Amino acid sequence: MTRVRLVWRDADRVATVDVLAGQTVLDAAESADVALPFGCRTGACGTCTARLLDGEVSHRRPPRALKERHLDDGYVLPCIAVPETDARLEVGAAVQADLVPNPWK
Amino acid sequence: MSDAEQPTEADVHDHHDHEGPGYLTPQAAIEESEPEETAYVMGLHVGQDVDAPDFLAVVDVDPDSDTYGDIVERVQMPNRGDELHHFGWNACSSSCHVEGLERRHLIVPGQRSSRIHVVDTKDRRDPEITTVIEPDAVYEHDLSAPHTVHCIPDGEILISMLGDADGDLPGGFLELNDDFEVEGRWDPPGEIEMNYDFWYQPRHNVMLSTEWAAPKTYYPGFDLEDVENGKYGQRLNFWDWEAGTVEQTIDLGEDGLIPLEARFLHTPESTHGYVGAALSSNIVHFWADGGEYHAEPVIEFDDREHEDWDMPVPALPTDILVSMDDRYLFGSNWLHGEVWMYDISDPSNPRKADSISIGGYFGDVQEVQGRDLVAGPQMIQLSLDGERLYWTTSLFSSWDNQFFPEEGEKGSVMLKADVNPRRGTLSLDEEFLVDFGDLPEGPARAHEIRWPDGDCTSDVWQ
Numbered sequence: 293m294t295r296v297r298l299v300w301r302d303a304d305r306v307a308t309v310d311v312l313a314g315q316t317v318l319d320a321a322e323s324a325d326v327a328l329p330f331g332c333r334t335g336a337c338g339t340c341t342a343r344l345l346d347g348e349v350s351h352r353r354p355p356r357a358l359k360e361r362h363l364d365d366g367y368v369l370p371c372i373a374v375p376e377t378d379a380r381l382e383v384g385a386a387v388q389a390d391l392v393p394n395p396w397k
Numbered sequence: 398m399s400d401a402e403q404p405t406e407a408d409v410h411d412h413h414d415h416e417g418p419g420y421l422t423p424q425a426a427i428e429e430s431e432p433e434e435t436a437y438v439m440g441l442h443v444g445q446d447v448d449a450p451d452f453l454a455v456v457d458v459d460p461d462s463d464t465y466g467d468i469v470e471r472v473q474m475p476n477r478g479d480e481l482h483h484f485g486w487n488a489c490s491s492s493c494h495v496e497g498l499e500r501r502h503l504i505v506p507g508q509r510s511s512r513i514h515v516v517d518t519k520d521r522r523d524p525e526i527t528t529v530i531e532p533d534a535v536y537e538h539d540l541s542a543p544h545t546v547h548c549i550p551d552g553e554i555l556i557s558m559l560g561d562a563d564g565d566l567p568g569g570f571l572e573l574n575d576d577f578e579v580e581g582r583w584d585p586p587g588e589i590e591m592n593y594d595f596w597y598q599p600r601h602n603v604m605l606s607t608e609w610a611a612p613k614t615y616y617p618g619f620d621l622e623d624v625e626n627g628k629y630g631q632r633l634n635f636w637d638w639e640a641g642t643v644e645q646t647i648d649l650g651e652d653g654l655i656p657l658e659a660r661f662l663h664t665p666e667s668t669h670g671y672v673g674a675a676l677s678s679n680i681v682h683f684w685a686d687g688g689e690y691h692a693e694p695v696i697e698f699d700d701r702e703h704e705d706w707d708m709p710v711p712a713l714p715t716d717i718l719v720s721m722d723d724r725y726l727f728g729s730n731w732l733h734g735e736v737w738m739y740d741i742s743d744p745s746n747p748r749k750a751d752s753i754s755i756g757g758y759f760g761d762v763q764e765v766q767g768r769d770l771v772a773g774p775q776m777i778q779l780s781l782d783g784e785r786l787y788w789t790t791s792l793f794s795s796w797d798n799q800f801f802p803e804e805g806e807k808g809s810v811m812l813k814a815d816v817n818p819r820r821g822t823l824s825l826d827e828e829f830l831v832d833f834g835d836l837p838e839g840p841a842r843a844h845e846i847r848w849p850d851g852d853c854t855s856d857v858w859q
Contacts (some may be wrong), residue, residue, distance in 0.1 A: 300446070327446075327448035327477075329444050329445065329446065330477070330478045331443055331444065331478045331479075331480060331509030331510060331616070332478075332509045332510060332511065332532075332541070332564065332612075332616070333478070333510070333532075334563070334564065335564075336541070336560070336563065336564025336565075336612055336613045336616060337509045337564065337612065337616035337617065338616055338617035338618075338795070339443060339444050339478065339480075339509060339616075339794070339795070341617075356563060356564055356565065356613040357564075357613055357616060357617045359620075384446050385444055385445050385446045385805065388444060388617070388795065388798070389795075389798040389799075389802065391617050391618055391795075392617060392618030392619060392620045392795075392799060393799065394799045394800055395619065395620070395621035395708075395799075396621075396706050396707060396708035396709075396710065396711075397705065397706045397707060397708075
């Protein structure tokens, strides 16, 4: 079991969830009644996008919603992310909006 | 439970014995329909920090009602995270020969979840979910990301699917039977790569499908790098409707980037229609001549300079529709902030009739009843009689976040203009405002609109 600390941006909101071996961060959060954004739950859509602040996670399927540059910047997909160690993640809808800015502005 | 018994041989094509749903002709739809009193609108919380599912909103659009302009009922989906987007009926006028079939069930797909809901609207103001097709039953056919729903004339249902089970290409089509069970994949895999909207014109045995991108490409947001790498669509795919195979593909090139909504004229005799190429900001006219289809841009919206932008702002015409009398093409320029109507009585030479400058980056009107609009006009719907045009303002949750980030915080609005189809004029009805920002769980986005008795974007004639 690992322990994951969830931190929301621009809000005094934090939560800590225990993640069972092999469980995804999203599943663990739901078990603990902590609401995170999500969509496809398969790693394709990026609605759940979070940023890894500390620790290590692995994806149990290829994270198709994330490009190389996003992975390099520490973005992860809680719907398919399994913590390898205790970890700290920035979560919430604002993180998804980081992925692709307005290309013309 | 089925909405229809199978028709006997004698019933088929016997249009004088009109027992099924819809109207005998497009003109009959105009003459026989009553003004809409109820609108069904897709409402969304996906991708927000709102712990609530998406919903079907029932909006009162009866001006004589005390609750005119209110969301009078919401049917919440059983799960969060769907991204309700487009939806459609189990039956339309193409099945008007099918005795006992009713236009009664809405097929409501989750664009991100790949879950498909069936909603019974027997009680128009209190619809209920009767069937839920879970994502695994869709992935089983190596399809995902359901988009457009059209009925097939004998009571079956066809849904365009934008990706494979991994959210990659190719997309395809999923068929449901009249008991709302997954029948299987409609098309042989590999006929198309990208998919988006479709429309069929059965008298000419043709179906047209358009192209957005792979779900994994468009889901996270609009990345110009993906356009440069050819990851977005630019083709029109013309199918043999009976055989389910692509007969002709037209590559629109740079003039037709991201061809989205596909609209044939309503008269079943016509091979003419239009597609909105959103990224190129062109409206493309297509028609058949000499046994093949042709396509060319007939309306071109110019980019505009904006002081806050490094690059010129494209108009982004994201939705179009043809009035039931095939006289006008209506559309919305989401970024510029404009709804427009063009006279298409000469289909190759559309003539601008009128427009309203509202919302978006350049709209003259930026608030209605004191409510900031925070986005441009997007999904449009026209009354069957062609006298009232309604629209909502959300495109897609992740794309909204890029172009109109306030929409997630304040929610969408639904607005209305009065249309004079004799004079060719549009005028904003400032008395009408549906505020999706003011809901108990939090602000919601709003997307496609439909009427209980059919509309200009669902009905097809055999």
